[in-house]
Amino acid sequence: MVQQLSLFSAIDDGSYNLFLATMTTSFGTAPIIYSNLSTIWKPDPNYEISTVNVKNQLVEQTRIKVSKELPLEVIPNIDDKIIDYNLIPQLNTDNLPVDHTFIDKIIDNQLDTPINNNNLVEHKSFNTTSNNWAFSISDIPAAGSTRKVSMQTITESIILNTSGKDSCLRKFMNELYYILDYQYITIGVKFHLKHNIILELYKIWDVKSRKQITKNGYLIKAYTNVNKSTDLDQINRGEQQLLNLQRDLQGYVDLKIPDRKSMDSRMQ
Amino acid sequence: MDKATPATLTEFKDAVSSSIISIESNWALEFRTYRSQVKKKVNNNNNSSTNKEEEQNESDRNNVLYSLAFPQRKKNVLIKNKIAIVTTTSLDVDNENTNPNTNSVRRLIDSCSSAWYPETIDNIISNKLSNMWIQRQLIKGDAGESFITQDGLLIKCCNLFSSFGFKGLLIELKEAPPANNAHTATIDDNSHFTICVKTILDILKTIGIKTYKMSNDTLNEDAMSPTGSNIDENIELCNLAYQYVNVLD
Numbered sequence: 001m002v003q004q005l006s007l008f009s010a011i012d013d014g015s016y017n018l019f020l021a022t023m024t025t026s027f028g029t030a031p032i033i034y035s036n037l038s039t040i041w042k043p044d045p046n047y048e049i050s051t052v053n054v055k056n057q058l059v060e061q062t063r064i065k066v067s068k069e070l071p072l073e074v075i076p077n078i079d080d081k082i083i084d085y086n087l088i089p090q091l092n093t094d095n096l097p098v099d100h101t102f103i104d105k106i107i108d109n110q111l112d113t114p115i116n117n118n119n120l121v122e123h124k125s126f127n128t129t130s131n132n133w134a135f136s137i138s139d140i141p142a143a144g145s146t147r148k149v150s151m152q153t154i155t156e157s158i159i160l161n162t163s164g165k166d167s168c169l170r171k172f173m174n175e176l177y178y179i180l181d182y183q184y185i186t187i188g189v190k191f192h193l194k195h196n197i198i199l200e201l202y203k204i205w206d207v208k209s210r211k212q213i214t215k216n217g218y219l220i221k222a223y224t225n226v227n228k229s230t231d232l233d234q235i236n237r238g239e240q241q242l243l244n245l246q247r248d249l250q251g252y253v254d255l256k257i258p259d260r261k262s263m264d265s266r267m268q
Numbered sequence: 269m270d271k272a273t274p275a276t277l278t279e280f281k282d283a284v285s286s287s288i289i290s291i292e293s294n295w296a297l298e299f300r301t302y303r304s305q306v307k308k309k310v311n312n313n314n315n316s317s318t319n320k321e322e323e324q325n326e327s328d329r330n331n332v333l334y335s336l337a338f339p340q341r342k343k344n345v346l347i348k349n350k351i352a353i354v355t356t357t358s359l360d361v362d363n364e365n366t367n368p369n370t371n372s373v374r375r376l377i378d379s380c381s382s383a384w385y386p387e388t389i390d391n392i393i394s395n396k397l398s399n400m401w402i403q404r405q406l407i408k409g410d411a412g413e414s415f416i417t418q419d420g421l422l423i424k425c426c427n428l429f430s431s432f433g434f435k436g437l438l439i440e441l442k443e444a445p446p447a448n449n450a451h452t453a454t455i456d457d458n459s460h461f462t463i464c465v466k467t468i469l470d471i472l473k474t475i476g477i478k479t480y481k482m483s484n485d486t487l488n489e490d491a492m493s494p495t496g497s498n499i500d501e502n503i504e505l506c507n508l509a510y511q512y513v514n515v516l517d
Contacts, residue, residue, distance in 0.1 A: 002383045036379040043400075048307045050399050059399035069379030132373055134382040135355070135389070137396045155396055156382065157355045157389040158373060160343070163506030164351040164487040175333075175348040177306050177400060190380060200380060227385040 002154045005238045006223035007246055007255035011201075013216055016089055019201065019253070023191050026248065031085040031189035031201075038067040038186065039107060039169070041178040042267060049177065061267040064178055066159075066169060068106070068133045070185055074098050085189045093203065096185070096210035103183060103207050109168035133159040133169060141260040149242050150257045153229060183207040188218070195241045196224050222246075222255055276437050277427050279475045284468070287417040295424060297409040297438070298337040299516050302393060302401040306331070333401060334517070335390055336509040343502075344389050345509035350487055352506040355389040407435050407516060416444045421464045428516075438515070440508070441465055483514035 011019055020031050041064045043049050053059050072083050075097050081087055091097045109131060136156035162172055170180065188202025199222045204213045222245055224238040246255040334347045342358040359373050359382070376382040393401050412426030424440040443461055472480065486507045 001387070002385045004383060034379045036381045038381075046309055048309055050305060053398035054402050055398075057398075059396070061399070062396065067376075067381040069375045069381055132376060134376045134386070135392070136383060137392060154383045155392050156386050157344075157357065157392055158359070158376065158382070158386045160354040160356055160373070161502040161506075162351070162353050163503045164347075167351050167353075167487075171351050172346075172348075172353050175351050176397075177304070186380070188380075198380070225384045 001229050002156065003226040003229045003235055004152045004154050004223055005226065005235065005242055006150045006152070006221055007242055008150075008222075008258045009220040009253045009255045010214075010217050011220065011253060013089070013093070013218070016201075016218060019218075020085060020189065022252065023199065027191060027193055029191050029193065031191060033072070033083060033085050033087060033187075033189050034200075035070045035072050035185065035187040036067050037070040037103060037106065037183065038065055039183045040065055040181045040265075041173050042181040044174070044177045044179045047177050062137050062139075063181060063265040063267065064173070065136050065138065065265070066133045066173070067136075070098070070187075072187070074102055088187060088189065088203065091187065091203075094212055094215065096205045096207060096212075097187070098185065100207055100210060103185070107168065107170050107180070107183075109162065131159070131161045131169075135159050138263070138265050140264040140266065143260065147257060149239050150260065150263070151235075152263060154225075184213070193245065195237070197238075197241050197245060198223055199245070220253060220255070274427050274434050276475070276477065277425060280425060280437065280439070280471070280477075281413075283471045283475055284415075284417065284423065287419065288415045289418055290416045292414040292416060292422070293340070295412040295414060295426070296339050297412065297426065297428075297512070298335075298339070299405075299407040299409075299428075299512060300335040300337075300390060301404045301517070302333040302335065303404050304331040304333065304400055305402055306400050332404075332517075333393070334509075334513045335393070336512055337388065337390065338505070341505070343505060345506050346389060347487075347506070347510055347513055350510070352487055352509065353389075354502040354505055357386050357388050359384075359386065405430060409438060412438075417464075419460075419464050419467070420444045421461075421468075423468070438512075439468070441468060481515045483511040485511060485514060 024030060043061050049061060051058060051060060072078065072087070075091070076099070081090065134156055135158070136154050138155075139153040141150045141152040159169070162168055164171075173179070184207060185205050186202050187205075188200050190201075191199045193199060199220065201218045201220050202214070203218055205211065206213055222242060224241065226234045226238055228234075242255075249255060330349055332348070336345045336347075338344065342356055344355045344357075346353050346355065356373070359377060377384060394403060407428050407430045409426035409428045412424055414422060414424040416422050420443060422442040422444040424438075424442070426438050428435040428438050441461075441464065487503075487510050
């Protein structure tokens with residue numbers, strides 16, 4: 001069980017270039033563009049699922065997050081652009097920058113079938129998109145008013161592939177009595193800072209409504225992951241590093257602990 | 269193999285020892301079955317009693333989840349209703365995989381999809397999803413051995429134990445990889461393999477083993493080529509796991 005320590009903030013669209021320049025000069029690391037697809041699954045309401053296990057312990061129903069990389073090459077008309085941090089402000093930011101049918105095809109493992117959109121048919125990156133997924137369940141972040149950083153337990157395994165007749169992620173999740181709840185894509189830049197601290201600056205689009213959730217701005221997330229929840233030394237060190245970063249950016253960007261309820265994946 | 273004893277492994281090894289040309293790595297196996305305690309919500313509007321019975325049978329057959337752990341490969345296969353997934357606990361697991369199309373576990377970290385320290389899927393099922401799944405049985409095979417015979421056959425064998433004691437002897441037969449395969453295939457590989465399997469069955473007969481279960485099924489009815497050279501190693505592992513399930517369940 002991984003402990004994720006994190007702090008959050010936000011900036012508006014206009015501050016993007018200045019923030020990148022500030023980070024680059026202050027910490028001496030370059031921004032790296034990244035993007036991913038997150039699919040959130042919930043227990044199938046057609047089934048009666050108990051909330052206790054055989055030992056009569058309470059096990060709350062949680063959503064499962066299954067996510068993977070999203071090749072930026074699938075963005076329509078990307079060919080005449082360079083894929084780096086300058087790309088993000090150029091994306092048509094209100095609407096989902098990728099074809100939503102493509103997302104369905106990833107989940108249904110049908111990427112080898114042609115897609116009816118001339119922008120997408122030719123993309124070689126389809127074939128390089130593997131069937132690897134990160135499968136994770138997160139607890140609600142730890143409570144406590146004296147906390148200085150958010151601390152969340154994440155349990156994760158890696159899916160390498162699916163097998164069986166017409167197998168795909170969706171089919172297997174359905175076998176686990178889970179159905180798709182919602183999906184979103186994240187496109188952003190990340191900075192690798194010292195001591196395994198990552199700072200991400202990103203936008204999120206909801207796949208179903210095809211709208212940007214982070215409209216007019218960017219979310220900032222600074223975090224580190226500690227392998228064992230019992231490794232208090234490492235947790236304290238991670239917390240201290242995050243607080244140092246918070247102090248360094250103070251007055252410019254205020255990194256804060258988010259409301260833990262906003263990071264709660266349990267079913268209501 | 270049902271009527272075997274722990275000593276059968278030694279007898280079997282003695283019987284094939286004359287044809288062994290090399291001894292390969294050790295291996296181990298863990299086989300778990302989980303039964304779901306999830307029930308389909310009953311739709312009261314149009315349900316005759318026969319329908320209910322059918323549904324009951326249906327769900328009995330379908331609510332078992334099999335998990336096979338391969339500790340040496342750091343991989344784990346889950347199978348339910350002939351749909352399987354391969355999972356791993358290692359982000360470097362595909363490093364030896366030279367196929368650029370599938371070597372992309374690292375990309376999960378590069379794209380900020382992963383939280384860096386994956387664990388086994390069994391951990392997740394038996395902790396986070398323990399309200400849905402009850403572990404019914406655990407069969408373990410430790411200190412498995414593997415060797416290659418003159419005929420180019422890779423034999424893996426292992427004694428299996430459950431919590432009640434000895435469970436049986438597991439033998440896996442596979443064509444050896446070409447690099448250490450002394451047998452030069454002049455005839456169709458598939459029929460050669462069939463002959464090899466028959467030889468092993470004869471050996472078993474001579475040491476007095478008459479009851480056994482055998483499976484050569486695959487999950488994708490279509491996909492398996494006899495040589496298996498082009499098949500994705502993960503898919504192959506799923507097929508192997510499925511064969512184990514057929515034999516062990």
